[in-house]
Amino acid sequence: MLTPPESPGLPLLSVSLPDPGDGTGPLAVDPKKFRDELVVAADWVADYLSRIRQRPVAQPVPLEHRRALAEGGMPQEGQDLGALLEFVGQAVAPYPTGNGHPAFFAWINSPPSPAGVIAELLATAVNATCGMGEHALMDLERGVVRDLAALAGMAPATGGVLTSGGSMANLLCLGAARTWFLRGHEATDGPAYDQAHARLTAYHSDQAHMSVAKAAATIGLPPWRLRAVPTTAERRMDVEALKAMIDADLASGLLPFCVVSNLGSTASGAVDPIEAITQVCRSRGMWHHADGAWGGLGAMVPELAPLYRGVADLDSLTVDPHKTLSVPVGCGAALVTDPDRLREAFTYRASYLDGDQDWPWMSDYTIELTRPGTRALTLWATLHQLGRAGVSSLLQHYQDLARYLSRRVQAHPALELCSDGPLPVVCFRLAAGTALDRPEARADLHTAVAARVQARGHAYLATVCHDGETVLRACFCNYLTTADDVDTLLEEVRAAAQHLSTA
Incomplete structure (x- = not known):
């Protein structure tokens, strides 16, 4: 061991430090406790993703809850690891944006790939x-x-x-x-x-x-x-x-x-x-x-x-x-x-x-x-789960769903197709005879229809400006989405329009 030279007039300080290998410190966790909490968290993640269809597509965050989260509030004493999962389950998970749900058609947001979820955890542990x-x-x-x-x-x-x-x-x-x-x-x-x-x-x-x-x-x-x-x-x-x-x-x-x-x-x-x-x-x-x-x-x-x-x-x-x-x-x-x-x-x-x-x-x-190293590993894991053939098949799946929605809209007496692609997005509107004759009134109705569909929680779509008019827009980028989800979307649009036109 090297001994530091003495400096005249400056006495050496004697500092007592804990043994870095004794497992103590504010972030240290017993290995068995850590493993147990990881297993519980893994079960929660698997259950959360498997039950995504059973929950509302989206759920607004109550104003009081938003304020409470935004105010912060750190405890004086540290909490047990189990409090983390309890907090996520009660304060975060019940309020999704909706992009994980197969009936979410609003924005180009996707659910996480299974391989990506696992890779994210592994890359976080490596922490490169x-x-x-x-x-x-x-x-x-x-x-x-x-x-x-x-x-x-x-x-x-x-x-x-x-x-x-x-x-x-x-x-x-x-x-x-x-x-x-x-x-x-x-x-x-x-x-x-x-x-x-x-x-x-x-x-x-x-x-x-x-x-x-x-x-x-x-x-x-x-x-x-x-x-x-x-x-x-x-x-x-x-x-x-x-x-x-x-x-x-x-x-x-x-x-x-x-x-x-x-x-x-x-x-x-x-x-x-x-x-x-x-x-x-x-x-x-x-x-x-x-x-x-x-x-x-x-x-x-x-x-x-x-x-x-x-x-x-x-x-x-x-x-x-x-x-x-x-x-x-x-x-x-x-x-x-x-x-x-x-x-x-x-x-x-x-x-x-x-x-x-x-x-x-x-x-x-x-x-x-x-x-973060998470980007590289989650991408690698997803690409290797898919392979080149899987990438092509996944993208084709989105094209097929968009084509199905376009055909359903064209066959629907109360709807009109505005545009469809070439990428998997479909813009449509309520037919003029069923949505009032004034363009501005129809635009307001489209906005109200989208809002009501979103609020009901069975499907979710957005609006967009098309040739100067606000119309309905649905895009496809969720590998869980099926034709049944498209049918649900159209039924929700029909029900919302009927409710609003008779209210």
């Missing part, structure tokens, strides 16, 4: 920081990113990083696009940067997800330099309008640097013309990023594959495995054809952090330094 250092889960992340890119149909060299979701992935890809563009113009710092950055413009369709505007704002792009490109009757980006907008900006001295296309719009499931947009970008020295948070893997579905020609030529793509693949929430992906472009945008060095340049730390590809 997948941003720095050397850990097997970082290498596993590289592998699952390549697997995702292959499923999407991207170029073999594609790499990237897992993220918290599509919002973060869109931000990273726009940040990489900006750095790439400014490097090409030798304007990465100083006055040259200031002058060039003040003229950057980006483009997206008028059907883009709001996260694109958030990402643009975060990288310093003001709203007036983010262009919303009109869409066609099929809600696909109008390429001729895009060309005209870019050329007008070039003529006025601005610097168009990126186009964001949709591979599955949230409102209607539209897919923008990939090849035509890429051609525009190449001819004008721009980056083409595709937001495929929902529909990025659509090439795996034979009927959708023609819409995805040209994916391999994208510069970057956002995909959310926690949507269509049912990986537990918190797993998105930023896929970049040349992953070095992510590193150029986000690598920073410090004397206390010096990564291996042959095996770069994953923090080099993102703004996060501390990153």
Whole structure:
């Protein structure tokens, strides 16, 4: 043992510390007690997921309960582990958003895959920081990113990083696009940067997800330099309008640097013309990023594959495995054809952090330094539970359910189909003769119908703006959903409309 040298005038302090191996301390738990609580928790999880159909789809949180939760309140003395499960069972679990229920059709939220649930627990126990250092889960992340890119149909060299979701992935890809563009113009710092950055413009369709505007704002792009490109009757980006907008900006001295296309719009499931947009970008020295948070893997579905020609030529793509693949929430992906472009945008060095340049730390590809290993393991587990055939079958299942709902709506005398896809989303409305003749009255009725359906708890759908009118919208991304759940939804819509029209 090393003995510290004595310092003149500074007596050595004698400090009594507990033996670190004696199992004491505020977080220590008897191993048997810990194992018993894990078994009880596992039983609770299995029971919760198996009984999901028997509970209401969603249940509002009472105002007093919300206030109590939001106020906090930490006890003076610590509690037994058993109190945790009791708290979740009484204060959290009874108030689901609804996305785990097979009759939930409102938003693109999925239930967790069985493999993902188990992997989440295992990864939490391993507790890796997948941003720095050397850990097997970082290498596993590289592998699952390549697997995702292959499923999407991207170029073999594609790499990237897992993220918290599509919002973060869109931000990273726009940040990489900006750095790439400014490097090409030798304007990465100083006055040259200031002058060039003040003229950057980006483009997206008028059907883009709001996260694109958030990402643009975060990288310093003001709203007036983010262009919303009109869409066609099929809600696909109008390429001729895009060309005209870019050329007008070039003529006025601005610097168009990126186009964001949709591979599955949230409102209607539209897919923008990939090849035509890429051609525009190449001819004008721009980056083409595709937001495929929902529909990025659509090439795996034979009927959708023609819409995805040209994916391999994208510069970057956002995909959310926690949507269509049912990986537990918190797993998105930023896929970049040349992953070095992510590193150029986000690598920073410090004397206390010096990564291996042959095996770069994953923090080099993102703004996060501390990153959970749960993303990589839950994605790996889900992909291996499914296999490529399972991914294709799962996505086809959603297409089949959407087609079934479309046929039911078209055959229903009190309903009218507004749009259906091509991705699995169906927008419909009450027929004019059954929903009052004034458009504004019908829009109000649609809002009221959705609210009543949600409140009854047997099914859940949302509304959306379609050609200036509020209509009903149902999307499919739950592997538990069946045709019976679709029938339940339509019966709930019919009953709600009848109740409201006679009230």
